Every structure is written in structure tokens, then in C-alpha cells.
Amino acid sequence: MIEILDTAPLSSVQDLGRAPYLRYGVSCSGVMDQLALRTGNALLGNAENLACIEIQAFPCRIRFRTARAFALTGADCAATLDGLPLPPWWAAPAREGAELTLSAPRRGSRAYLTVAGGIDVPSVLGSRSTQFRGSFGGHEGRWLQSGDLLPAGATADATVMAPGFGAEPPETAFPADWAHFDLQPNTTSVRVLPAGEYGLFTEESQRRFWDTAWKITGQSNRAGFRLAGQPLEFAQRIEMRSHGIVPGVVQVPPSGEPIIQLSDAHTAGGYPKIGTVIEADLWRLAQAPLGSRLRFVPVTYRAALDALRQGDAWIAALRRLAEQYRSLCSSGRAP
Amino acid sequence: MLVDNHLTRPNVSMLGTSAMLFEAPGAFSLATQRRIWTLARMVSAWPGVQEAAPCMTNVMLTFVTPPEEPERLEDALLAAWEAAEPDQTEGRVVDVPVIYGGEYGPDLLDLAAHAELPPEEVVRLHAESRLIVFAIGSHPGNAYLGGLDPRIAMPRRKIPRLRLEAGSTSIGGLQAGLGGTPGPSGWNCIGRASIPVFDAQRDPPALLAPGDTVRFHAERVIL
Numbered sequence: 228m229i230e231i232l233d234t235a236p237l238s239s240v241q242d243l244g245r246a247p248y249l250r251y252g253v254s255c256s257g258v259m260d261q262l263a264l265r266t267g268n269a270l271l272g273n274a275e276n277l278a279c280i281e282i283q284a285f286p287c288r289i290r291f292r293t294a295r296a297f298a299l300t301g302a303d304c305a306a307t308l309d310g311l312p313l314p315p316w317w318a319a320p321a322r323e324g325a326e327l328t329l330s331a332p333r334r335g336s337r338a339y340l341t342v343a344g345g346i347d348v349p350s351v352l353g354s355r356s357t358q359f360r361g362s363f364g365g366h367e368g369r370w371l372q373s374g375d376l377l378p379a380g381a382t383a384d385a386t387v388m389a390p391g392f393g394a395e396p397p398e399t400a401f402p403a404d405w406a407h408f409d410l411q412p413n414t415t416s417v418r419v420l421p422a423g424e425y426g427l428f429t430e431e432s433q434r435r436f437w438d439t440a441w442k443i444t445g446q447s448n449r450a451g452f453r454l455a456g457q458p459l460e461f462a463q464r465i466e467m468r469s470h471g472i473v474p475g476v477v478q479v480p481p482s483g484e485p486i487i488q489l490s491d492a493h494t495a496g497g498y499p500k501i502g503t504v505i506e507a508d509l510w511r512l513a514q515a516p517l518g519s520r521l522r523f524v525p526v527t528y529r530a531a532l533d534a535l536r537q538g539d540a541w542i543a544a545l546r547r548l549a550e551q552y553r554s555l556c557s558s559g560r561a562p
Numbered sequence: 563m564l565v566d567n568h569l570t571r572p573n574v575s576m577l578g579t580s581a582m583l584f585e586a587p588g589a590f591s592l593a594t595q596r597r598i599w600t601l602a603r604m605v606s607a608w609p610g611v612q613e614a615a616p617c618m619t620n621v622m623l624t625f626v627t628p629p630e631e632p633e634r635l636e637d638a639l640l641a642a643w644e645a646a647e648p649d650q651t652e653g654r655v656v657d658v659p660v661i662y663g664g665e666y667g668p669d670l671l672d673l674a675a676h677a678e679l680p681p682e683e684v685v686r687l688h689a690e691s692r693l694i695v696f697a698i699g700s701h702p703g704n705a706y707l708g709g710l711d712p713r714i715a716m717p718r719r720k721i722p723r724l725r726l727e728a729g730s731t732s733i734g735g736l737q738a739g740l741g742g743t744p745g746p747s748g749w750n751c752i753g754r755a756s757i758p759v760f761d762a763q764r765d766p767p768a769l770l771a772p773g774d775t776v777r778f779h780a781e782r783v784i785l
Contacts, residue, residue, distance in 0.1 A: 247613030249624065250602075251760075251768040252704045252742060351762050361702035361743045363762035423575035423583060468590065469699065469706065471615045471622025473580045495617050495699035503578035506628075531579045532628055 228292035229342065231375040232326070235284035240346050240365035240377065241490075242278040245354035249471060249494045256356035256364065257490050259449060259513035260337055262397050262538060263301035267341030269546040270298045270318040270394060271387070272553055277345025277380065278355035280371065282338040283449075287329045289340065291321040295379055296343040296387040299327075300394070302335030302514060318549075319391030334398075335514035343387075344380030359491060386557040394545055397510060401537070405524055414440055415515040417508040418526035418534070422476065424467075424499035432459040436501055440520040441485065447517055450491040454521065458483025459501070467497045475504040475512075477523075487512065507534035572643055574636045579628040584639050585620040592708060594619050595696050596648035599772050603649070604642050616772060617697045618706060653695065653773030658740065660689075660731050662753035664784030669719070669750035673733065676716045685780050687711040688731070688752065693738055695774040703742020703760025703768040707776060710738045722748035729755035731778065740776065742768065756781055
């Protein structure tokens with residue numbers, strides 16, 4: 228059992244998301260940083276899609292009411308377990324009553340707490356992710372609050388011995404070596420495939436879409452990132468009919484400032500789409516802090532597919548390695 | 563100046579590696595929408611497709627695994643569209659009791675003023691419109707309804723309301739809507755259904771499905 232001791236109402240139970248229910252208007256929800264959850268589950272030997280706690284506000288304090296192996300991935304939150312520092316991207320055992328504390332991120336912006344066996348809330352419409360608009364899924368369909376108790380699932384194989392072991396953070400495993408060379412500090416680069424209405428923008432605005440360091444405004448959350456910068460201009464304005472959208476879609480409303488749709492976005496929209504942040508780079512968005520800047524880098528479909536596969540291969544390799552490590556732990560031959 | 567996107571031929575575009583959007587050409591009509599439902603049903607059985615979600619004269623395909631060669635999928639989609647006959651399924655007729663006006667329909671009087679009709683007449687025209695569910699989408703259970711009497715059409719609000727309750731019956735331009743879950747909306751809300759429109763514990767979770775006919779009944783009108 229996991230107890231939430233202290234959190235702002237921005238932490239929630241999430242898995243890899245809900246599908247296929249778009250045709251009922253049900254968004255995918257799910258973690259913003261899938262790579263972080265998949266890493267946590269791989270380190271612990273959990274099935275890929277077990278649910279975690281996504282933490283978006285700090286400080287956050289959590290108590291393990293029962294002993295349990297856990298992993299902390301995503302943002303580097305200078306975490307401590309019973310007062311002892313815990314490296315980022317790390318799996319470790321927690322004793323009964325152990326207290327985990329996460330502070331303001333030194334790097335990234337969302338942290339993920341996975342536990343061996345997963346956070347075992349009921350699955351609703353095929354997922355444990357919190358659906359805020361519909362108030363279902365997750366823990367009682369809402370943000371977590373102090374005093375909430377979350378059950379951890381049954382687990383067979385999750386022997387992790389102190390001091391634990393870690394994974395290479397994705398920002399070093401997947402450096403943005405395709406980013407612009409003249410990148411300013413505090414700027415995240417993500418790769419974008421042009422979308423259906425790219426051609427409706429003036430050539431000057433198309434150029435500016437790629438050349439601008441867009442600011443992630445304070446009106447950004449799990450539903451979407453609202454960006455600030457010199458507004459983009461339409462060469463031709465059309466009234467779109469409502470159509471399906473997915474996380475990563477970059478819409479341009481009449482104001483001309485782009486909005487990136489994310490996990491909690493509506494399933495349909497009507498604004499013109501200039502591009503889509505590729506699935507393989509959504510974790511980079513998830514870790515970009517409010518107030519920081521974003522650069523869009525054009526990519527081909529083929530390269531976007533390759534990037535997705537690289538992530539899959541990396542997780543698979545990590546899973547194999549973690550499995551070997553845990554079997555050494557359980558046979559008492561821990562390194 | 564705004565123009566509707568009257569495509570002259572079908573348009574297929576990618577949404578990253580996650581999804582593909584098919585948009586039908588021509589005017590916005592029930593006949594086109596019926597072909598979209600057929601297309602969505604055909605395509606949802608294709609290998610690699612996770613879901614085909616129909617919306618307003620378009621359908622979005624999401625993938626279990628992204629296609630290796632999206633061009634081939636695009637060709638198959640275009641061929642399927644050419645072959646798609648209008649869906650002939652008789653949807654159900656669903657009776658939905660509504661409380662109009664007051665806190666349940668905060669925009670009823672504004673809409674009456676815009677339409678230059680007494681509010682009772684707005685209610686009558688809304689309840690007597692033969693509304694067809696074109697699509698469920700945007701938020702859980704939300705129904706896009708076609709077939710609104712044009713006399714009670716009204717552009718969306720300039721400033722969206724921060725919250726409409728679940729079951730809100732609203733009008734946005736020539737479209738009518740029945741909201742499934744509470745949240746912000748720019749549509750003009752004239753009433754609220756007194757039966758649940760979305761229930762995650764139910765299968766299917768949405769009260770309505772594309773092709774259904776909705777008959778609103780005025781359970782009460784608050785003026």
C-alpha cells in the first residue's frame with residue numbers, strides 16, 4: 228500500500244493510456260512521458276503497461292506502508308528515501324514505512340513512481356489511467372490528495388537489493404543530435420512531421436514555424452501546451468470540420484500561436500494543423516518545463532518510425548539487463 | 563474570409579506516426595456521413611489498425627503499429643472510399659427528456675433573442691428537429707447532431723463558458739450537441755438532459771451511437 232502524504236493536486240495514476248475508445252469521445256489519457264513509465268516497469272520486471280503515479284508538482288511526499296521495490300524515473304527531483312539521496316532513473320527497495328520525498332526538479336518536469344506489481348487501481352475501459360473529464364479511471368477519477376491510499380499489485384519477480392540499480396537517462400541515451408546547432412540554453416528540440424494544413428500557411432510563416440524558439444506558456448498542462456511567439460499567418464483561412472486528433476498534433480487557432488495537443492486533449496478538434504510532434508519525441512515535451520522554449524525540427528516519416536523503434540529496442544535491452552540483475556539479487560549473488 | 567473546406571477530392575494526411583486522417587470531399591451531408599460510417603467499419607477490421615474514429619465527414623485511423631508504407635494504406639483507403647456505399651443501418655430512436663432554460667439552459671433566452679422567436683418556440687423547434695447522431699467525439703459521450711432547424715441556429719459564443727454540466731443540450735452554428743461530461747464549451751446551452759449520456763461502467767459507455775435519431779422532449783421549461 229502506498230500512502231500520499233503531501234502533494235499538490237497535480238499527481239495522478241496513469242498507465243500507457245486508454246484505447247480504443249476515441250469513437251466514444253474518450254481520450255487516451257495516460258502518462259505524458261511514456262519512456263519514463265516503460266523504463267520504470269522494465270527495471271522492476273513489471274508488464275509494460277502497469278500503472279504508476281505521475282508527479283507534476285513538488286515537493287511531494289509518499290510513504291510505503293508495506294515494503295516494496297520501486298523505481299523513480301523522469302525528472303531529476305533530488306529525491307530522498309528516508310533522507311538518503313536517490314539517484315534519478317533508479318530502482319531500489321523500500322522498507323515498510325519508508326518515506327520518499329521529491330523536491331523541485333533540477334532537470335525535467337514530471338517524475339514517475341512505479342512500484343513492483345504496479346499501482347493496482349481498477350481498470351476502467353481497459354486502462355487504469357485517470358480520465359479527468361469523465362471523472363473515471365485512476366484513483367476515483369481524480370487528482371491524488373494527501374491521505375490517499377493506493378494498493379500495489381501482486382508481484383512475483385521484483386527482488387531489488389539496496390542500494391538498487393539504475394538506467395541511463397533517455398536524454399543521454401537519445402541525444403538530440405538532429406537539433407539546430409545554434410540552440411539557445413533552456414530550449415528543447417522536438418521533431419515534427421508536417422500535417423494536413425501545413426500548406427495553408429504563408430511561406431514566411433512556414434519558415435518561422437521552424438525558426439522560432441516558441442515559449443511554453445503557463446497555460447500549458449496535460450491537455451496541451453500553449454505556445455507564445457510571433458503569430459503565424461494563414462495564406463488561406465478555412466473553417467475545418469471537426470476531425471480526430473492525437474497527442475502531438477500542433478494546431479494553430481485564429482490567434483496564430485500554436486497549441487500542442489497532449490494526453491488529456493479532446494479526441495476531436497477543428498483548428499488547422501501545421502504539424503505533429505512525433506510519438507518518439509513526446510517524452511521530450513513531457514519533460515520541458517513551463518517557461519522554457521521549444522524548437523521544431525522537420526523530420527521524415529521514415530526517420531520518425533526509426534526513432535520509435537530505437538526507443539522500443541532500448542526498452543527491450545534494458546528489460547533483459549534488469550532481469551539478469553534481479554535474478555542475481557534473488558539468488559543472493561548480487562553484484 | 564472563411565470558407566468551408568469543400569474538398570474536390572478525398573484528402574488523406576498523416577498525424578505523425580500515430581494516426582491517419584481521411585477527409586471526404588463535397589458538402590457536409592448525411593449521405594456523405596453515411597459513407598463515412600461504412601468506411602470506418604470496413605477499415606477498423608484492417609490489420610495494424612487500432613481504431614477508426616469517424617467524425618464530421620472524416621475518419622481518423624489510429625495504429626497498433628504504424629504502417630511501414632503509409633502510401634499503400636492511403637491507396638487502400640481511397641479505394642475503400644470509392645467502394646463505400648452509404649450505411650443503411652436504421653439507428654435506434656432515443657428519447658431524451660430535457661429541462662430547458664434557467665440554470666439548465668443559460669443561453670435559451672439569448673438564443674430566442676437571436677432567433678427573434680419566443681423561447682417556447684425555440685424549445686418546440688429544438689424538440690421537433692429530427693436530429694441524427696453524426697459522430698461521438700471531443701469528450702466522453704459527446705454527440706454531434708445534424709438536422710437542426712436552421713431557424714434556431716446560432717454562432718458559437720465569443721467567450722466560452724468555463725463549465726457546462728453533463729447532459730447539456732447546446733447549439734453551435736447549425737450543429738446541435740448533447741454533452742456527455744462536464745467541461746468548458748463555446749456552444750449555446752439551452753437545456754440539460756435528465757438521463758445520463760455517458761457512463762464509463764456501461765458497455766458501450768455512450769448513450770448514443772452514430773446513426774441514432776434523438777428525440778428531445780421538454781420535461782420542463784423554465785422561463
